[in-house]
Amino acid sequence: MRRSALLLAAFCAGGAAAARAQTPSLAPGVDTLRPGSVEAASAVRVAAEPRSFRIVTVPVPAAFPADREVRFEIVSVGPAAILGTRSGALPPARGEVRVVVFTAGLPARARAGATPIARVRLSVPGGATVEVPVELDVARVPGAGVRLTRGLVAVHRGTRFSLGYLLTNTGNAPDSLDVGLTAPSGWQVQGPAPRHTLEADGTAEGAITVTVPEGTATGAARLRLVVRGSGGERARADAVIEVVDPDAVGATYAPRLTGGIATVVGDTGPVRAAIGFSLDGQLSDRLRVNGRLVQELDSRHLDTRGLGRVGYFPGAPYVTLASDRWQATGGTTGVVFSDLTGVNLWGKGASFAGGFDRWRLTALGGRPVVGGSGNGGRLLGTQVGWRVGGGWVNAAATDLEDPQGGTRRLQAIALGGSAPIGGGTTVAAELANRRFAAGEGLGWLMELHREAESDHLLLRYVHAPGGSGAFARVRNEVSGFGTRALAGGVLLSGSYWRSDDENAAFSRLHSSGWSLSPQIAVDSNTTAGIEARGTSFDATGASGTFGNAERMVGVVVDSRLGSLYVSGGTSIGRAARTAVTQSGFASTVEAGRATYRGLVGWASGRGNFQVSGNVEQNGAGTGLLPRQYIVGLQADRVPLRRGGAVLLNAAVQRYGWFGDRPGANLVRLGLTAPLGLGLFLTADVERNPFVVDAGGASRWIVALKMERAVQVPVAALRPAVQGVVYEDRNANGRRAAAPRRS
Structure with a gap:
């Protein structure tokens, strides 16, 4: 009983303290004992959100005698539901603030801003009546x-x-x-x-x-x-x-087959050519095909960077069949199972991923080879999921070996699942037995994911014995990321991560970092924010221990006005490098660092144009260039002819180091245009000062691609809907039977 009394007294004291901060006031000279008069007091305002209940405390003005009983009556005047006793009396109390307490229930569609919800009438027997307006300051909840x-x-x-x-x-x-x-x-x-x-x-x-x-x-x-x-x-x-295509056969499905040839030509050196084929389109009502093959004609003189500038990437052929529920790929393919059973699995073979109402399946079979001849290895794995209630139960098994760049091995069997716990929050866990080249161990993964209208949260903890040497990202990892939308257009984002790993070259790899980024919407076009971050990395190997760290804080502003957009930011901080060799030599260098950047762009149907600049200053000994700047001018998809068939791309970038070393200019021009007879030309010309020949000089490099596309009829179309058009004259939603003829 005594404990309950103490808790009640503490609650009342807290309520009284809160009440004193907003005690309603009366006009000077008001006599609360004068009978028959009605006086107005200042309003009591309480913050609230739509679809919520708020406890409202209305303090009795100090003008009322402390030795007299005060009667109260609550009159509802707004959209809120008033819960609790609506009338009663407060006993005399000397030296204490008396309060009227009630609960207000706010509907989901309550308008933002100050909303009157009640008037509290206070009086003493035979004296004046004082009316205290009560308002809820309803928070703004955006939506569309x-x-x-x-x-x-x-x-x-x-x-x-x-x-x-x-x-x-x-x-x-x-x-x-x-x-x-x-x-x-x-x-x-x-x-x-x-x-x-x-x-x-x-x-x-x-x-x-x-x-x-x-x-x-x-x-x-x-x-x-x-x-x-x-x-x-x-x-x-x-x-x-x-x-x-109005010229294509109207009653067939016809995927588009595109064939072409591309070449890269420098002002010196041999021609480097490749042929390419791509297929894309519908095979039936629910089946789509997509595939690509690029094959070099002479692997001894292959310029992959130049071919990539016109969209040709040799060495990664694939074909994919996909429906609305599943997808199968043959050729170059990849799958991510989990941190415990294998990530970044990429090679040549076949993969399948399908999701259905009660089950889902992912499978991979192939070799870890991307381009060139292989040296063995295997990528075998499958993962099956069953829906149980509102969650999933998953089982997976993988057998992986990759001899490229140091042998990686993993044989894993895992069992896990996920389940919603309400409020847009899902928890997931997985347990796996991992066998790898250096041993065997039990790994586990735990994850919490929340996705709500105003916030997002992801928390993860992973323990994967063997680490990256056994197809995991790292051996141990703790990470979290979250965003929260606050009132007034404020968005708060933050993240933290910490990981440990090892590989054949380093016995310990440790990294950690954090970031905090509050952002406010100044108006519907402009946002401004603060960015603070810190990162560190340490590696220990046979040569010693080496590390670097960085801590930065800055501001950023983004704005858009119609087709014009502007962005700018600056950050300052410190960068550090440490080194401890096996011979005992130790070095620690820490210096300041600052960056400044700005961008102005214009996007319209006439093209996208952009001017950008970046300046960076770094202290001596941090491993970064002391001073450098980059100024760029870029134009993308500028139509040279009505209809947008001929498009121009251009970019110029100036790299400078404030006299510390000679400046450099990068120039690039691109053109896409139809040539007639179904032929389409793509051209790209570049002079890159950072790409030099054997003599140390940069050259003009020209990449050309010629393509032609044809439709390949494969199946007859079926109508998506069949029916009868009629006029519903009596609005009963049914077609009346045709009248019988006599």
């Missing part, structure tokens, strides 16, 4: 919803179409919303991103115009409509755009 007027659109190559939408402000306050569109590479979104300023529950209609390039492959493409406001993304909707 978007719906496409057409989710499936059929278009021709080289034409324009409009994607209509209906936008709704589902938040509880007026808001400015920007509607953007993410389109496939080469598709041009016309005009700046539309902006709508809407009241709460307000709606607006709009449309975004998109141009489909001439060289687009037929088949389904996905466009994503993204609604953004202050603080980030609010809503999204996907549209499927079916690109059809």
Whole structure:
């Protein structure tokens, strides 16, 4: 009993202390004992959120006599539900603040800002009545919803179409919303991103115009409509755009087969050529194919960097068949099972991944070879999952060996699962027996993942014996990442990680780091934030122990006004390097470091243009260049002809070191254009001062690619919908039977 009394007294004292901070005041000269008068007091305001309950304490003004009983009556005047006793009396209390306490329940659709919810009438018998207004300061909860007027659109190559939408402000306050569109590479979104300023529950209609390039492959493409406001993304909707070719056979599925040849030519040296084939498109209603093959004609004179500038990457052929539930790949393929059963598994073979209502399966079989001849090894593994209630149970087994770059081996059997625990939070765990080249051990993984409207959290702990030498990322790792959206457009992000590992060269590899980044939306176009981070890395081997560390803090500002966008930031801090050799020599160097960067760009249907600059200053002994700057000018996808068939890309970058060493210029020009007869040309010319020949001179390097695409009919189309069009005159949703003829 005494403990309960102490707890009650502490609660009342805390309530009284809070009440004294907002005790309502009366006008000077008010006499609370004068009968018949009604006086107004200052309002009591309490912070609240929609769909919440708040305990409201209304202190009795000091003008009321402490030796008299005070009667109270609570009158509801707003959208909140008032819970608790609505009338009563407070006994005399000398030296203490008397309070009226009640609970207010706020609905989910409560508007942001000050909302009157009640009036508390206070009086003494035979005296005046004082009315205390009570207001809830409702927090702003942003939200938006978007719906496409057409989710499936059929278009021709080289034409324009409009994607209509209906936008709704589902938040509880007026808001400015920007509607953007993410389109496939080469598709041009016309005009700046539309902006709508809407009241709460307000709606607006709009449309975004998109141009489909001439060289687009037929088949389904996905466009994503993204609604953004202050603080980030609010809503999204996907549209499927079916690109059809009016010249192709109209009643067949016809994947697009593209064949071409590419070559790289320098002002000295031999020609380096390769041929390429790609296949992409629908094979049936639910089956799609995608594949690529690039083969060099002479492996002795191969310029992989030059070929990559025109989109050719030798040595990684593959073909993929995919439906809406599964995907199978043959050729160059890769799979990630888990930190305990194998990550970064990449080679030549076959893989399968499928997800169904009650089960899912991932499998891999192949050799760890990417290009060139192999030296043995194997990549074998499978993972099966079963749905149990709202969660999953998983089992996996892998047998892996990679002799390239030091032999890695792993034989693992694992059992794990995941389950939701409410509030958008999921917990997962896995236990595995790992056998590797140096021994055997039990590994475990624990993870907590939360994905809610206003926050995101990921916490992980991994213990994988054998570490990276046994197909894990590291041996031990603790990491966490989280974001939280606060009131007033504030977004707080933070992360921490710590890991340990070893390999054939180093007996210990240790790294750790952290970051903290609060960001505020100044308005719907501008965000500003602070970035603080720290990283460290240490390695111990036969030569000794070596390490580096860095701690930086800075500010960053991003703004967008229609087609114009601006970004800038600066950071300062310290960088350190340490070294301890086996002979006993020890060295520690720490010096200051500062960076400054800025960017101005303009994105429109006439191309994307950007000017950027970066300046860096580093103290002596940190292993970084003392002073350097980079200034760049870039133009992408600039149409040289109406319709966007001929596009120009250009970039110029100036590298300088403030006189410490000679400056350097990088120049690059690119062009894509149709040539007629179905041929398409891609050209890229570059002079890179950091790529030199045997004589130490940089040369102009020209990369050319010529392609032609054809449609390959494979199957007859089937109508997606069949039915009858009729007029529903009586609005009963049914087709009336045809009248009988007499």
